[in-house]
Amino acid sequence: MDDFRVADLFTSIGRLWTNWLVDLGVSDPWILFINSLIGAILIVVIPVTIVVFTIMGERKIIGRFQDRLGPNRVGPFGFLQTVPDVVKLLTKEIITPDHVDKVMYHIAPMMSVVAVLLIWAVIPFAPNVIGADLDIGVIYFVAVASFGTLAVLFAGWSSNNKYALVAAFRAVAQLISYEVPLVLSLLVPVLLASSMSMQTIVETQRQGWFVILAPISMLIFFISSTAEIGRSPFDLLEADSEIVAGYNIEYSGMKFAMFFLGEWIHAFTICALTATLFFGGWLGPFVTQVPALGVVYFFLKMFILYFVQVWIRTTMPRLRIDHLLNFNWKFLVPLALANLMVMSLVTRLLNPIEGPAADPVVQGAVFFGANLVLVVAALMIVGGVARRARQAQEAQRFRAVASGVQG
Amino acid sequence: MTTVVFILFSLMVLGGGLMVVTASNIVHAAGALILSLFGVACLYVLLNAGFLAAVQVLVYIGAIAILIIFTVMLIRREGEDRLSFNSMWSGVLVIAVLAFVGLILILNQVWPLGMEGGAPDMNLDPTVQLGRMLLDPAGYVLPFEVASILLLSAMIGAIVIAREKRKE
Numbered sequence: 001m002d003d004f005r006v007a008d009l010f011t012s013i014g015r016l017w018t019n020w021l022v023d024l025g026v027s028d029p030w031i032l033f034i035n036s037l038i039g040a041i042l043i044v045v046i047p048v049t050i051v052v053f054t055i056m057g058e059r060k061i062i063g064r065f066q067d068r069l070g071p072n073r074v075g076p077f078g079f080l081q082t083v084p085d086v087v088k089l090l091t092k093e094i095i096t097p098d099h100v101d102k103v104m105y106h107i108a109p110m111m112s113v114v115a116v117l118l119i120w121a122v123i124p125f126a127p128n129v130i131g132a133d134l135d136i137g138v139i140y141f142v143a144v145a146s147f148g149t150l151a152v153l154f155a156g157w158s159s160n161n162k163y164a165l166v167a168a169f170r171a172v173a174q175l176i177s178y179e180v181p182l183v184l185s186l187l188v189p190v191l192l193a194s195s196m197s198m199q200t201i202v203e204t205q206r207q208g209w210f211v212i213l214a215p216i217s218m219l220i221f222f223i224s225s226t227a228e229i230g231r232s233p234f235d236l237l238e239a240d241s242e243i244v245a246g247y248n249i250e251y252s253g254m255k256f257a258m259f260f261l262g263e264w265i266h267a268f269t270i271c272a273l274t275a276t277l278f279f280g281g282w283l284g285p286f287v288t289q290v291p292a293l294g295v296v297y298f299f300l301k302m303f304i305l306y307f308v309q310v311w312i313r314t315t316m317p318r319l320r321i322d323h324l325l326n327f328n329w330k331f332l333v334p335l336a337l338a339n340l341m342v343m344s345l346v347t348r349l350l351n352p353i354e355g356p357a358a359d360p361v362v363q364g365a366v367f368f369g370a371n372l373v374l375v376v377a378a379l380m381i382v383g384g385v386a387r388r389a390r391q392a393q394e395a396q397r398f399r400a401v402a403s404g405v406q407g
Numbered sequence: 408m409t410t411v412v413f414i415l416f417s418l419m420v421l422g423g424g425l426m427v428v429t430a431s432n433i434v435h436a437a438g439a440l441i442l443s444l445f446g447v448a449c450l451y452v453l454l455n456a457g458f459l460a461a462v463q464v465l466v467y468i469g470a471i472a473i474l475i476i477f478t479v480m481l482i483r484r485e486g487e488d489r490l491s492f493n494s495m496w497s498g499v500l501v502i503a504v505l506a507f508v509g510l511i512l513i514l515n516q517v518w519p520l521g522m523e524g525g526a527p528d529m530n531l532d533p534t535v536q537l538g539r540m541l542l543d544p545a546g547y548v549l550p551f552e553v554a555s556i557l558l559l560s561a562m563i564g565a566i567v568i569a570r571e572k573r574k575e
Contacts, residue, residue: 103435103438135532136534139458139461139462140457140461142465143461146464146473150441150468150472150476153476157480169477172477176473
């Protein structure tokens, strides 16, 4: 009891619990097993709990953006709206169509939720508060994300519906395309921290958040993850204003809701990842003295980013599929590749193998300058290409008009 | 404890592999392949090779399996998604088993099974060690670079094939 400190709340609780188990006479392997089990359950429960609040918050925020009040009937200011919604979804009849492929049809919705929940295992909430501080944390996140793509494909195919299949193909084309810039931009924090462990990446940012050193990577990561979760302006996966929704058309009740649960959780999961990789995760004032504050800083950053995401969602129009893929392959991927090359060059120049590393302030300035140059160059190239295309079009129209006059 | 987990994952790999060849529906076979590949990734984790496990999931499940399913779904025609057994399957089975045993015997002569030269240094981060080996001039930098050139040429080939023909 004497080593209980409120400042280090979560580690203290963990230590008390383990000591209690030892006093009960539980053997070491079983303690490890029980603690891992509790950790795994917490990792699942935390995001599913948060999602109840983010759904309500998002509906309120979108309501305000669209000049209306949002849900305001259930509870004070409508804050309990999600509760009847969940009850409704849980009690809805689940209809399984006759000609579906039973096994895959039932696996797909579960897989889409699990793929997202798995990511939470490597997200650090505070110093020492993390599911598993894998030394391959970043690549683990990329690997488990591929199960989400599989879920979409399974759902589309097993539904035995042509619309669902076509929608699944379209969705997978989008998901695997945007995985490329996502991974390329993820490599930059790994490069700067010289580690793939999430905790080490956060610790390295004590000298300066990576958003200052690598703003382009942050933007590419945020944009391509928004495409990965299929939110506006990239919501072609299930364009909900269209008649046929998407790969989930044959699902009903809670099975249908599982896809959306996965999407909603994914929406703030990428904010948590952006906060961890680029905004210093749990870092903040006094976090060394009071480690428990890290949780507060982490969730604060996450929710601010989430607000930005809702803001984007509610103000941007939907992209057309060819624009979406062109934007990815002709703009994001080349930019991400150039960014990665420039970043690794600058990193090596400022931290030579022999000799001292440059001053943190100088480093920050040089990195930021390099990013600025890259952005200006990229925009100039894009602008030039667009201008030439416009001129060619106008020349063609002019020729058409001229030949019309002649004839 | 480790043995029990190992047997579970091995069953997953072998059972998945068996389902790949026996499933009558080709998409189910692809699904079983994913199960089998995931089991291999779990075995890597047991061997303390976390990086390999993640890459296994990323490359084989995230890329190759999805491509396989994509292709299977695109080329499927009505009534063709049921595979039937060839009448010569028993002969093929014998040949496959013989080839497998023969390969094991030959390979055992060249590289004897079991670990030799001692286990790698467990104090060092295995991922760091792997990275050093791959980029060390005394290690495997040449095969690594050759493989990347191969991938680059494949990528350029794909672009050339997929490129629109200019009509002028």
